[in-house]
Amino acid sequence: MRTSIATVSLSGTLTEKLTAAARAGFDGVEIFENDLTGSPLGPEEIRERAADLGLTIDLFQPMRDIEAVPADEFARNLRRAEHKFRLMRRLGTGTVLVCSSVSPYAVDDDALAAEQLHRLAGLAQESGVRVAYEALAWGRHVSTYEHAWRIVEAADHPALGVCLDSFHILARGSDVTGIEAIPGDRIFFLQLADAPQMALDVLQWSRHHRCFPGQGDLDVAGLVRAAVRAGYDGPLSLEVFNDVFRQADAGRTAVDARRSLTLLQESAGLTAPPAPVVPTGFAFVEIATADTARIAPLLTALGFSRTARHSGKPVDLWEQGEARILLNTDTGSHRPDPSLTAVGLESPDPAGAAARAESLLAPVLPRRRAPGDAPLDAVAAPDGTEFFFCVTDGPGDGQRSGDAGRSGWTGDFAPTPHTPAPIGITRVDHVALTQPWHHFDEATLFHRGVLGLRPHASVDLADPYGLLRSRAASNEDGTVRIALGVGASPTEDPARGGRPQHVALLTDDLVTTVRRALAAGSRLLPVPANYYDDLAAHHEFAPGELETYRELGILYDRDEKGEFRHCYTVTTGRVFFELVERGGGYDGYGARNAPVRLAAQHALAE
């Protein structure tokens, strides 16, 4: 099916919006009246510009407060409509959206509404225009699609049909199966938007919090399926009012939108992009740093050994158990400080994962390849982090052959002599990536749709200087966990040197691991004594247990499934490490302790 996007969903001038929509691969646009009114281009010029970009203009919107009004009011409305139909002819668009009236003059009279819409459709037909009537969820008398359809049916004019808007329908909790009773050729248009579930006035909810399908909680795919079953074959069009998209770069938003639409089509069974490939573990985490003087001692103190060096690039492999960290000193001058730049995901099908990513408009990175190197498929996430789809050959810990004939990425590394001194770390538990301020939903959809991870619930974390939002995504068995975080304000964007990222390392016995780390010279984040007083008030501990935590600076959490112990290193550059032990089936990230951690990090930074 053809894809379309409303200009109101993108920021900038109309020209910028058209360009962004075309570049992201949309087939058409809905033009919002304000965008046209504010444009220095005349309707004919806009029509040409769209055609040059390969875009059709699928809808002009909206006309409001037309129907079920007194005769003199309706006469004025027809006059207005005539102006707009003329404009549409110049613009080359054949369908106009008419929203159900919110006018105080509108009366609750379906027969009058039908009669006036019939007359409007007649006028439209003369200009070659079709009228798509849509029930606003807050329409004065008409607020459900069933009601709008009854009126359209009664009006009985070939130039009159309905427009279905997923937000207006799903926000009211309407049953979408009724859509199948509408003849497909009378559904003139389908507008799609998702939204997070909110107990908010529906008008405010709609105007400020719509998002692209898959980024909210509404079953947009179910509605699309119903419309398709009804026989609808017009465009799938995104119409999203969102305060964030109004500010974000139009090109970026359009790509996010188009990705969302592909995933929606996949959910609705309309397209079949390459199947998702769920990663099975972390192959590596890469830290870029101009020199290793600061980070190498830190890794050593955490029990890592430098086991191998890349055959062609200044990249060292550090290992402990199944935890692998690459230190890349080929950073250019713009990243002097250690920062987390890439994540290797263990993939059962790297080529398949890359193909899916590409079909979902993820920027595919040039393969990093030197003569003899294993090719590595990689894409860039919305925050700029590079994700590599990898196969790691066993065995680990520097015992590899360096045989260039092997399939895994480790084949490119030549072992270096080293003396392992592990402290009990078994693997990477999770990585925590700070997202650009405006792009949290985009990131979540990316991690779900492109990387095949399952998003968990979003939580708010109280920092001394604002609320942070955090949302994890993981595979089913928890061997890949990525915590996406977003700062309290745009000034905390990663690009502006905002909040640090971190790598959490798993151990089966945190107390022993921490003792060894401290003995090896690790500097851990100090935890205030008040925290342990609070912990003592909340939980009972075995004799000596709490004292051990206090002594070592270990944080503690408990839920119905198990226990969580964790602690943090101090921050180096833009990176810090967390050491974690998961007891029982604890599936969280110690969110309860985040305020204490954040306060301690601020205190140390001062």
Add this chain to the structure above:
Amino acid sequence: MRTSIATVSLSGTLTEKLTAAARAGFDGVEIFENDLTGSPLGPEEIRERAADLGLTIDLFQPMRDIEAVPADEFARNLRRAEHKFRLMRRLGTGTVLVCSSVSPYAVDDDALAAEQLHRLAGLAQESGVRVAYEALAWGRHVSTYEHAWRIVEAADHPALGVCLDSFHILARGSDVTGIEAIPGDRIFFLQLADAPQMALDVLQWSRHHRCFPGQGDLDVAGLVRAAVRAGYDGPLSLEVFNDVFRQADAGRTAVDARRSLTLLQESAGLTAPPAPVVPTGFAFVEIATADTARIAPLLTALGFSRTARHSGKPVDLWEQGEARILLNTDTGSHRPDPSLTAVGLESPDPAGAAARAESLLAPVLPRRRAPGDAPLDAVAAPDGTEFFFCVTDGPGDGQRSGDAGRSGWTGDFAPTPHTPAPIGITRVDHVALTQPWHHFDEATLFHRGVLGLRPHASVDLADPYGLLRSRAASNEDGTVRIALGVGASPTEDPARGGRPQHVALLTDDLVTTVRRALAAGSRLLPVPANYYDDLAAHHEFAPGELETYRELGILYDRDEKGEFRHCYTVTTGRVFFELVERGGGYDGYGARNAPVRLAAQHALAE
């Protein structure tokens, strides 16, 4: 009555919060548990720090999910409470807040709640602590203050009373007169917060959108009056959860908070600061600019003449009708571009206005005075704009004497030879001031409380790159109008060189004025042709009228009271001018046309 503020209302570390509260003149604080837990200072150190700052610790908060639970759960709760009571003794605070339970284990059994609260109060009393029980608006079984009071009454323990929270009470629309039935000495605490009226889930509403009294829509003063009539004589304490305050500078927020509390006390009849002095007009608008090369020709083309020069400073007075603009070239190097820096308000009592401003913590500016100068009282608004309280001597238009013995500010100016060439401007209609991102509510309260203006409704304006919020404040007859605006993101802060400010100039005949302005060389903002097509669709005009608007770039609006015609100059530095004609009783600012104006300004800036 004593004043207090909850630490959760301010950003930063506990130390920063205590310092900010003390500096703003609060008598005490409520300490929020998270602030203490995350602090590197122990309870005794916090107690000392507060005492050094002259602050009492009036409340420790909160304890949750205590009452009406099964026996084993309650035993755990008492254990937790015992820990916290010990902590409170170390902290030196005598009252603890207990919120009505939201626990899934809580049962709907008032007798059990009363019995358990009685036991809790007994335990508290042993530690010298009183328990203030508060109904959360979303409490599982207890959600109204009347219900909380019934349980407290039944529990019948001297160490148990109620805490009244204006948000929880008013958000539910409860009748506050019932408060007067509670004996004053059983009201242990009074927490005050306002909030904008929102149809939002009350928990989300409370957590993110509370604001200081007078910044929202709740009748907080009415509740305070009821509590005082009941005999309450404890602190008036602000407890505001707000996403903005979490990020804003604590010192600034504390001043805003303290100002709000003074205005609340005034509304409730508890204090009488110097009475408000409502301004009666604009005395002048001051534009600072390193040199006048860009702005002087623009003023000339708008029909202004340089009529006088200040006797001791590089400040020129430009006049037309009753519109007066000061060009100040004594700007220092940090403001090379023309920017709107000061507004002179015609005041019936400048000294009284300044006294009120000072009592409301407005930063009073050093009087600008040279030998022989009239002293001018001035304060700084939250956005940095300087407001002068003035008396302007007549007659205008450069006919003044320069006599140093006169009372008005114009006495300091010496007339300069000039040839008036007015284009029909009669006076300043309004000034539009861009506010810092986080400080819109603070600004509104300032303009109301300190300057004595009446705030109008807030409107959203669609800019191509985000929604702007705008809210006007005016005196009764509309001779002083200030439009406060805020950009779509923090990057649009005035301090960061964000959106321009503007001065709107009134004329009785815009068409004639614009023709003269154009003839004199004014450059006006071009308006897209599409705008006039849209206007033609919406309104009927006299023959030729629309064509005139189109020719001259005049925007048009109409409401039930009258008509509004306006147009804009291009922007110079950080300032542009608007020319407006108000027909009939039109009382707005042409918000409907703002998207077109904003799009045109963006187009021109590119």
